Amino acid sequence: MPEEKLTIEHLELLYPRFKKMRSPISEYSFSNLYLFRRIHDYKVIHDGDIFIKGVSYDKKNFLMPTEDLRSSDFGKLKKYLARADFLFPVPEEWLSIFNKEEFDVSSMDSESDYMYSTDKISSYRGSKLHKKRNLLKQFLALYKYEACPLTNERLSDARIILDAWQESTRESRDDNDYYACGEALELYEELILCGGIYYAQNQPAGFIIGEELNSETFVIQFAKANIKFKGIYQYMYNTFAKILPAKYKYLNFEQDMGKEALRIAKSSYLPDIMLKKYRVSLRANA
Structure with missing residues (x-):
């Protein structure tokens, strides 16, 4: 899969894609990706579809979609997933498209x-x-x-x-x-x-x-x-x-990234929603 490091020049490509997704998840923002590109080693993958490749805080490789996956070609999606630990961040409303025989789904409170x-x-x-x-x-x-x-x-x-x-x-x-x-x-x-x-x-x-x-x-x-x-x-x-x-x-x-001080501070304002972000991985036998 052709890939290149995320740069400011990718704004023209990614900004409108994220806006079209209309997701409330904080990662679906070009500025978020760009400002934390070094921490997560973000790369842009061009292979017909466009994904962001990154490294999570627990040092796992993930792929981030740049469009709604509910209309995706699952054959191609499985091919992409074979080269990463999981898809992330997947909103709850997408989970129904991932069958339990082929995919594992998990989440971490620190990422909500x-x-x-x-x-x-x-x-x-x-x-x-x-x-x-x-x-x-x-x-x-x-x-x-x-x-x-x-x-x-x-x-x-x-x-x-x-x-x-x-x-x-x-x-x-x-x-x-x-x-x-x-x-x-x-x-x-x-x-x-x-x-x-x-x-x-x-x-x-x-x-x-x-x-x-x-x-x-x-x-x-x-x-x-x-x-x-x-x-x-x-x-x-x-x-x-x-x-x-x-x-x-x-x-x-x-999110609080697992930092106790951030968890206490943000919890003190009594969140109305803890917005989960799911990790979806390909089962070993899929």
């Missing part, structure tokens, strides 16, 4: 996307989210604040925030998404991203970067803040949810 109703994040309504409401109230009371669109003129402020965030984390830059986020700022327009930037006491305090996945889902790919401003994350999420167009019913906060 955290999905929240936009209404929930824009209101923090209910007793279980009272801590989020309290932190938001404290932020609003403590600081002079301002919310702005993240535009080219404000990207330098976002880089200041990114560096402040890095200084506060216990991870090295090689073990987190610092470099991917920095590249997202560098290629903000080219990757067709959008977001907001937030100020406290006239200082850059936090920013959000994301994009539309489908007509009702917006994915937050990066949310970085200077935690010296108490309640900054609760303020950012709440404010961003309020200004999103009404058509976006859900915010996708992506």
Whole structure:
């Protein structure tokens, strides 16, 4: 199968394919693939059909489709799968096409996307989210604040925030998404991203970067803040949810990658949906 390393030039090929899929799964985004291309060693396979070849966090080789597989040629699909450990990420609505005699299906909790109703994040309504409401109230009371669109003129402020965030984390830059986020700022327009930037006491305090996945889902790919401003994350999420167009019913906060700190933080906002992503592999005797 002819393959080549994923580059920015593949945007023209892949961006419209993912949009046509209309999937709420966070991986079905060109910017996601491009920004994490080194971690996953992404390659584009051209063989009549187009697949993305990658390496998972548990060091397995996978193939990622770039179109709905429900109308695929299964003979060709099995040929592709023979050269990888599994297909990924397969949405639940596709599973019925894979018969149990030929395919094994599995999933990992660490790969599931955290999905929240936009209404929930824009209101923090209910007793279980009272801590989020309290932190938001404290932020609003403590600081002079301002919310702005993240535009080219404000990207330098976002880089200041990114560096402040890095200084506060216990991870090295090689073990987190610092470099991917920095590249997202560098290629903000080219990757067709959008977001907001937030100020406290006239200082850059936090920013959000994301994009539309489908007509009702917006994915937050990066949310970085200077935690010296108490309640900054609760303020950012709440404010961003309020200004999103009404058509976006859900915010996708992506997966936790098995990191306990991320699991705790994302679970604390009470996800409405844990969006499973399935691995589909070819049985040895198929």
